[in-house]
Amino acid sequence: MHGRQLLLSNATYIYITFYGHIYLIHPFRNYIFDMEHSKKILELKKRLVGIKPLEDEPEFFNSEETLVRFLKSREWNINETEKMLKESIEYRRRIRPSHLDCKWCHDRPGCHSMRQVGFDEAGRPVIYSNFAQANLRHNTSEDTICHCTYLIENAKRTMPPGVSTWVFVIDCTGMTIQACNPKLGYGVTQVMANHYPERLGLVICVNHNPVFQGIWKAMKVFIHPNTSSKVKLVKSKSKVKQTFLEVFPSELTDWILEEMRQNKIKPLPSTQREFWNKPSDSGRHDPRGCSSYIEKYIERSEKENAAFEILHKAHPNIMDSIKGKVVSVKKSSELEKKSSPCHHVDSCNSDSDEEFEQIEMLDIPDEFKVPDDAVKFT
Ligand SMILES: *[C@@H]1O[C@H](CO)[C@@H](O)[C@H](O)[C@H]1NC(C)=O
Ligand SMILES: *[C@@H]1O[C@H](CO)[C@@H](O)[C@H](O)[C@H]1NC(C)=O
Ligand SMILES: *[C@@H]1O[C@H](CO)[C@@H](O)[C@H](O)[C@H]1NC(C)=O
Secondary structure, eight states: OEEEEEEETTEEEEEEEETTEEEEEETTTTEEEEHHHHHHHHHHHHHTTTOOOOSSOTTTTTOHHHHHHHHHHTTTOHHHHHHHHHHHHHHHHHHOGGGOOOHHHHHSTTSOOOEEEEEOTTSOEEEEEETTTOOOOOSOSHHHHHHHHHHHHHHHTTOOTTOOOEEEEEEOTTOOTTTSOHHHHHHHHHHHHHHSTTOEEEEEEESOOHHHHHHHHHHHTTSOHHHHTTEEEEOSHHHHHHHHHHHSOHHHHHHHHHHHHHHTSSSOOHHHHTTTSOOSSTTSOOTTOOHHHIIIIIHHHHHSOGGGGGTOOOOHHHHHHHTTOOOOOOOHHHHHHHHSOSOOOOOOOTTSSOSOOOOOOOOOOGGGSOOTTOOOOO
């Protein structure tokens, strides 16, 4: 083996030849590119020359990390990658992700429950959501897209070097078709596919019911098979625990299991509904997240100055709660449940060993359907 260093823009790569093949290795990020891929990275860089850097993130399209993610998602087709990346650059210029906040959460605390709660064994940020804690009627995806974007942009700031993906745990307890439907799912997954390529590590759906399975079936055709293969529907109690333990440290596994248990209680305890508040008693379950995450990213921002916030902002209501600014919650979710037609299905008997029940033929109201012009993969 023969090695030497090659300077490719700002990053130093190790350039090695091994049995006649040439590879580039990024010493910190575990990238290994052969010559063909390296040429494509350089070619893509050339095609982006002249584009005005993003004000808030001048490195965005200079970094090999970004270029490689976009190239991979277009199977190294430079023309397609160029088009995709240019659209994403303009998208980021428009939405300014580092300034993004979820105004819906501030106006109506608890309207989104999705929040970062810890890290998996590989250091990937773990984001949990539960429908019992946030039961909002969604016939538009704008608010959910905004909230998700806020979260994942902030999750990125907690990623250790070498980590570029995240993990979602979706707890379907309390799910209704108003709160989760193909139209909403489609809106969110399109943004992820177009602007966050190669970012999704894993999605674990727990407490899912036949309605969720029907919705997932309706949405799946619009999602790239590589992406949908990362979505795991897990049901029985023993499988859920086993799946968590395979990827999460035991601290996080215990936290999520306890959070799931409490979110099944009816009526939902106010400490769970107002999941953004620190428990009054230090021995109690903290719905804001597992203790290592709280210590590093929440309590710290509580104690230290605002500068730390630039690094990572937790769920908007947690941030408000720390500052003593959170407005009190109207019990809006109950009101909505009463006024909406009865699409609510309990995530029943998750203690059963059946992973899937008969998938219902879902009658999805038009307002919740995927747009007619959506592109299908299968
Ligand atoms: C999908 O996965 C296959 C197998 O791992 C891989 O060869 C292909 O490049 C992937 N395609 C995309 C678009 O990620
Ligand atoms: C890429 O686009 C250029 C014109 O913009 C075209 O000449 C070339 O054939 C395209 N390459 C591929 C691989 O599609
Ligand atoms: C969405 O819901 C709001 C209020 O719930 C309603 O005013 C609006 O007409 C609905 N939009 C569509 C497209 O159904």
